[in-house]
Amino acid sequence: MASFAHRLVPDTIRGKILAIFGVAVILPMVAAGILMEREGKSALLHEKEQKLFGITRILDLYLDADLKDLLADRQALSIAARQEHLTQLNNRLSSFTDMVAAANPGIGIGYYSKALDAIVTYGPSRQYGRAIGMPIAADHPGRIVMRTGHERIETGPQVRGSIMNAMRPIKQGEEIVGYIWANELSTDVERQTFAIDRAAIWVCGTGILLGTVLAFGLSRGLDRDIKSITRGLAQMRTDLSVKIPEPRGEIGAIAIEINGMARAVLDARSVTERILHSIADGVVAVDSSSRITSINPAAQKMLDVTAQEAIGHPSDLVFGENYIFSRLLLDALDAGEEHTDIPGEIVLQERSLHVAVSSNVLRDSSVKTMGAVVVIKDLTEQSRLRTQVMRADRLAGLGELMAGVAHEIRNPLTSIRGFMQFLESCDDIEEWQKYSPLIIRQVDSLNSIIAELLEFGKPRPPAIQFVQINDLLREVLLLACGKSSVHVVLDLSPDLPPIEGDGESLKQAFLNIIINALQAIGRNGRIEISTSMQTNSVALIRFRDDGEGIAAEDLEKIFDPFYSTKPNGTGLGLAMVHRIVDAHYGTVTIFSKRGKGAEVNLRLPQLHHRTDELPVS
The missing domain is CATH 3.30.450.20 (PAS domain)
Incomplete structure (x- = not known):
């Protein structure tokens, strides 16, 4: 009815x-x-x-x-x-x-x-x-x-x-x-x-x-x-510049308000366009079918395209086969996921750009996905300056490394020279038998130092592939704590996705951290290991122990080669961890107080790592 x-x-x-x-x-x-x-x-x-x-x-x-x-x-x-x-x-x-x-x-x-x-x-x-x-x-x-x-x-x-x-x-x-x-x-x-x-x-x-x-x-x-x-x-x-005729009466008042609103929107759009034209970051907007609807001059320069060549065309034609752009757009449009400062590279005919890419979902007033926007930061100059700084740091580190190597080698060599001077004038075979094992131990110490130096510095081609962090941790724990009485607590996220990385190198880093923890806690200590995925597509691996901890004055030097608080340590374990994590474009931080245990946090991005050579695992 x-x-x-x-x-x-x-x-x-x-x-x-x-x-x-x-x-x-x-x-x-x-x-x-x-x-x-x-x-x-x-x-x-x-x-x-x-x-x-x-x-x-x-x-x-x-x-x-x-x-x-x-x-x-x-x-x-x-x-x-x-x-x-x-x-x-x-x-x-x-x-x-x-x-x-x-x-x-x-x-x-x-x-x-x-x-x-x-x-x-x-x-x-x-x-x-x-x-x-x-x-x-x-x-x-x-x-x-x-x-x-x-x-x-x-x-x-x-x-x-x-x-x-x-x-x-x-x-x-x-x-x-x-x-x-x-x-x-x-x-x-x-x-x-x-x-x-x-x-x-x-x-x-x-x-x-x-x-x-x-x-x-x-x-x-x-x-x-x-x-x-x-x-x-x-x-x-x-065309927001169109003006609606304004008749008399209430309808005219409505037309006046609409014209005023259109002018306000036009002014706001003009301000937004001026902002987009003036910023140095590239901004590309796409609709729900992944067709480009807007591209600012900075993005046109970065991608080497014009607005006419980009607007209205599928994003694949503009971004090419670049995996990072396709993945971010797919995540934004299909899954509604947003990413921040994901590293990437744009390869042009005469140059290549190192960039950080962020993606956000565009939604209408009813919270329905209407497209996505990609923001591209050109980090080429920053990368160049960083390379120079890293080169300077490497030279400084190399000087410190040589000083450490000289110090570590001088002690065994001094002992060997003293023994040889003593034995040079000695004809007693018993004296030779007495001091020869001491000389051999000093030679073995030299050989151990040289082996660790080779392991720390010898490059090899990276083996980047998708790896499952949880599986690597279980394998390392089996090797390090198989028959130990140490209590290990695992809290591994079942939803942790695979990340791009070198599995063997990551296992070496995990092993070094766990060995340091075992040495710090003794036989009846406790180690807690947990994994989780953060909102910016970064995997967090946390190691926590209840050992003796690290003094505040030692925290700043903990990653320096040949710096160790242990009597027989070489100081290369955590330096190796830092090298491996840095090669995976991640970060490593340590929190500790003397007598309160220590906590090591590794953060590894899920996608797209640098192609630098990784250290030997």
Whole structure:
């Protein structure tokens, strides 16, 4: 039922105005016309009835006692005597009835004698004189009046024809001796009621016609103004500089506000475009189907394309087969994932750029994904400066390394030289047998130092592939703590995705950290290892122990080669960890207090590592 009523309501404002006009104006006007016509007819008939009964009262007042006696005379009369009696009554009454009838054109009046059972007079007599002496029909309503003694009005065919007849009994004392009537032809009444109908129809028709013209004109003007605004809004979809015509009235006020809003949006867009044109970072926006919708000059320069070549085309044509861009866009559009400062490289014909790429999802007002935006930071210059700084750091580190190597080698060499000087002048074979094991141990110490130096510095081609951190940790723990009494607590995230890395190198880094922890906690200590994925697609590996901890003054030097707080340590373990993590473009941080244990946090990005050579695992 509701859907049927909904279909009856027009869709356009113009149709709704006309429909409302029809319901709110035409229907009430028609109803008012019908009511007015009915009330007019009712008033007319009531007025007719009052008029006719008024005439009968006048006729009744005219009758004196003598006339009433003549009307009531019931003596048996011959035909001739009856006719004479009837003529006598007519002579006395006809002049009065003619006078009253003349004063009321169209009205027929008269007296009826019950005793004579005949019409005594019927005025105007020149029209109805032939009816004198005629009896009324047995079913005539006048007989009901004479029988009941009550006034009565009756409409229908009677002696005169179809009439409205008001009848009043003639009483002499308590006796009914006849009745008086005053009637009017129904055609006269109908003519007057028709005049009322015609007037009502004319008034209603004129009102409806005038209202329809006004409503049509109003709706037409309103429809024209609304269509003008609709056309303007459609043009504003592509050109906010379009101005909507501003008519007078409320519709004009709406158009003014829309134009003002369009100017504000245009100004805001202009400011945004100026900002995008002025920033050094590249910005590329795509729609939900991965077609480029916007690209600023910085991005055009980085990607070596023009706006005409990029806008409206699939992003693959602009980014080429670069894995990092495709992956970030896919994550943003399909999974709604956002990334921040993911390292990448753009290879052009004459140069290559080191960049950091961020992606964000673009959503509309209903939080529905409508596209994505990629921000590209050019880190080429920073990378070049970083390389220079790293080269300087390497040279400085190399100096420190050589100093450490010299220090580590000088002690065994000094011992070997002392033993050889002593044995040079000694011929006792027992002395040689006594000191030769000491010399061999010093030589082995030198060999161990050289082996660790080779392991620390010997490059090899990286074996980058997807690796599962949790599996690497379980394998390393099996090697390092297989038969140990140390309590190891694992909290490995089951949802940790694979990352790009060199598995063997990462196992070496994990092993070095766990060995340091085992050396710090003793036999009954506790090691906690956990993994998790952070929001910026970086894997976090946390190692925590309850060992003796590291003094604050040692934390700054903990990653330096040949710096160790252990009596027999070479200081290359954590330096190796730092090398491996740095080659994976990650970070390593250590938190510790003396006597409070230590915590080592490794952060490794999930995607796209540098192609530098990784250390040997």
